[in-house]
Amino acid sequence: MADTQNASAEALIKSEDPKHPANLICSLCRQFYTFGWVTGTGGGISIRHEDHVFLAPSGVEKELMQPENIFVMDWASKEYIRRPLALKPSACTPLFLAAFTQRDARACIHTHSQWAVLVTLLCETGQQGPDPGVFAMNKIEQIKGISRGGAGSMEVAEGGRKLGNLGYFDTMQIPIIENTAHEEDLRESLEEAIVKWPETCAVLVKRHGVYVWGKNVTQAKTQAESLDYLFQLAVEMHKLGLKWVS
Ligand SMILES: CSC[C@@H](O)[C@@H](O)C(=O)COP(=O)(O)O
Numbered sequence: 001m002a003d004t005q006n007a008s009a010e011a012l013i014k015s016e017d018p019k020h021p022a023n024l025i026c027s028l029c030r031q032f033y034t035f036g037w038v039t040g041t042g043g044g045i046s047i048r049h050e051d052h053v054f055l056a057p058s059g060v061e062k063e064l065m066q067p068e069n070i071f072v073m074d075w076a077s078k079e080y081i082r083r084p085l086a087l088k089p090s091a092c093t094p095l096f097l098a099a100f101t102q103r104d105a106r107a108c109i110h111t112h113s114q115w116a117v118l119v120t121l122l123c124e125t126g127q128q129g130p131d132p133g134v135f136a137m138n139k140i141e142q143i144k145g146i147s148r149g150g151a152g153s154m155e156v157a158e159g160g161r162k163l164g165n166l167g168y169f170d171t172m173q174i175p176i177i178e179n180t181a182h183e184e185d186l187r188e189s190l191e192e193a194i195v196k197w198p199e200t201c202a203v204l205v206k207r208h209g210v211y212v213w214g215k216n217v218t219q220a221k222t223q224a225e226s227l228d229y230l231f232q233l234a235v236e237m238h239k240l241g242l243k244w245v246s
């Protein structure tokens with residue numbers, strides 16, 4: 001394990017390129033803060049790039065992070081090769097790694113969006129569908145922004161599964177798992193949900209938020225945006241007595 005004195009470890013997070021993962025994590029978190037996704041230190045994003053995983057520290061104001069605060073993990077060994085002193089890696093790390101490993105995702109976003117939390121609460125009431133363990137929605141244009149399988153790097157369908165994005169007449173289904181006292185303890189149920197729902201690109205966590213992944217940062221971000229739009233719409237539809245799925 002290297003610390004911040006190690007020059008080669010430093011080089012991993014120093015770049016003038018705004019698209020370098022260490023720079024992107026910081027700029028995206030500033031943007032996500034304005035959406036209410038990462039306020040009060042909650043939520044975050046991790047990026048897997050080439051042989052490395054870039055991770056935020058735990059318990060910090062995510063909108064104020066700088067590249068020098070970023071942890072870098074070696075993908076093959078899962079060892080930290082850059083570890084900022086006096087900081088701990090995000091408690092979301094095992095969840096991000098689950099999306100990278102099980103779906104070959106390259107970016108995973110965790111939000112504490114109030115719309116995501118409200119949708120899990122409304123599903124819990126059973127008023128919108130028979131299964132409180134899934135958020136289902138159809139016949140809304142924005143559903144077409146959601147991919148089947150999330151990390152669309154799987155170009156070849158397994159078991160005849162359709163790839164690409166959902167269509168207008170498809171039904172989007174996002175599984176909901178129970179929250180746990182500690183973020184890292186969500187790993188097992190998130191991994192089970194990923195296996196049980198091979199078409200999902202996201203998992204909602206009851207009374208907590210959502211994890212959304214993609215084959216690259218752009219897909220993870222646009223899917224997180226589409227989902228947040230759909231969660232908000234669902235809450236407003238519920239208030240008007242409208243059903244989300246027909
Ligand atoms: C407001 S505390 C939230 C945390 O417990 C957790 O849910 C979270 O999303 C962020 O964890 P962190 O370890 O700070 O990256």
Ligand SMILES: [Zn+2]
Pocket residue numbers: 042043110112183208209
């Ligand atoms: Zn969280």
